[in-house]
Amino acid sequence: DAGVIQSPRHEVTEMGQEVTLRCKPISGHNSLFWYRQTMMRGLELLIYFNNNVPIDDSGMPEDRFSAKMPNASFSTLKIQPSEPRDSAVYFCASSYRDRAYEQYFGPGTRLTVT
Amino acid sequence: QKEVEQDPGPLSVPEGAIVSLNCTYSNSAFQYFMWYRQYSRKGPELLMYTYSSGNKEDGRFTAQVDKSSKYISLFIRDSQPSDSATYLCAMSDTYNFNKFYFGSGTKLNVKP
Numbered sequence: 001d002a003g004v005i006q007s008p009r010h011e012v013t014e015m016g017q018e019v020t021l022r023c024k025p026i027s028g029h030n031s032l033f034w035y036r037q038t039m040m041r042g043l044e045l046l047i048y049f050n051n052n053v054p055i056d057d058s059g060m061p062e063d064r065f066s067a068k069m070p071n072a073s074f075s076t077l078k079i080q081p082s083e084p085r086d087s088a089v090y091f092c093a094s095s096y097r098d099r100a101y102e103q104y105f106g107p108g109t110r111l112t113v114t
Numbered sequence: 115q116k117e118v119e120q121d122p123g124p125l126s127v128p129e130g131a132i133v134s135l136n137c138t139y140s141n142s143a144f145q146y147f148m149w150y151r152q153y154s155r156k157g158p159e160l161l162m163y164t165y166s167s168g169n170k171e172d173g174r175f176t177a178q179v180d181k182s183s184k185y186i187s188l189f190i191r192d193s194q195p196s197d198s199a200t201y202l203c204a205m206s207d208t209y210n211f212n213k214f215y216f217g218s219g220t221k222l223n224v225k226p
Contacts, residue, residue: 097212
C-alpha cells in the first residue's frame with residue numbers, strides 16, 4: 001500500500017497567487033481529512049469528507065479556502081488568493097469511516113507564501 | 115481556552131527512562147482519545163487509541179484516561195533514542211467522532 005499521497009511536497013508562491021494542494025487517499029478508505037499545522041496553532045482540522053461529501057468545514061479559515069473531492073481517490077484544497085499567513089504544512093489524512101480514530105496521514109505539503 | 119492543553123516541552127530523558135506525557139481537556143463529551151507520534155518533517159502516525167476511561171497497553175506504551183479529571187497520559191517504558199519525536203494527543207466526541215481536537219504536541223528527546 002502506497003499510503004496517502006500528497007503533492008506537491010513543497011510549494012513556494014507569491015502573495016495573491018492561487019495554490020492547489022492535491023491528495024490521494026488510501027484505497028478503500030471512505031473518509032478524508034485536510035489539516036493545517038503551524039507552530040502557533042498546532043494541528044487544526046480544516047474540513048473532512050465522508051464518501052466524497054463534505055461533512056464539516058467549520059475549520060476552513062475563510063472564503064479564500066475551498067476543498068473538493070470529485071471521486072473517492074482524489075481531493076484538492078485550493079487557496080485563492082494566497083496570503084503570507086497561509087504559510088504552513090498542510091496534511092491530508094484518510095480512514096475508514098467507522099474507524100476514524102485510525103487516521104493515516106500523508107507526508108504533508110509545506111507551503112510558503114512570500 | 116483551548117479544547118486540549120498539552121505541555122510543549124521539550125522533554126529530554128536518558129535512554130531507558132520512563133516517560134510520562136500528558137494532556138488535559140475541557141470538553142466532557144470527549145470519548146475517543148488518541149496518541150499520535152510525529153517525526154520531524156513527517157505526518158503524524160497513530161500510536162494508541164482508547165475509548166472512554168481506563169488503561170490500554172501495547173508493548174512499551176501505556177495509555178491512561180481519567181475522565182473525572184479530564185486528564186490523559188501516555189507512558190513509555192524503557193525509552194529508546196528512536197522514540198525521539200513529537201507526541202500529539204487527540205480527542206473527539208461521540209456525536210462527531212471524525213472531528214479530532216489535537217494538543218499542541220510534546221517534543222521528546224531520548225539521549226543515548
